[in-house]
Amino acid sequence: MTVPDDHPDRSDPLARLRDAGFDLDAFDDDQLDLLAGLSTDELTVLLDIRERIGEVRPEVELHGHEMPMTIGGLLF
Secondary structure, X not given: OOOOOOOOOOOOHHHHHHHOOEOOOOXXXXXXXXXXXXXXXXXXXXXXXXXXXXXXXXXXXXXXXXOOEOHHHHHO
């Protein structure tokens, strides 16, 4: 998922994660600080994985129920 260089959220990892559909409401301040400090490369990896999952979403939904995308849900 490429964000143009002039996009206002380019330097805000949390905004980019939210825009990509990640549910960050369940995270505490320490976890959000960690996510906010992701490097561009780390953020790109998470967003690329999210995009790929979105492309096959019907095949990866749990028992047909809509589930919010969280970082934990993505990695575990």
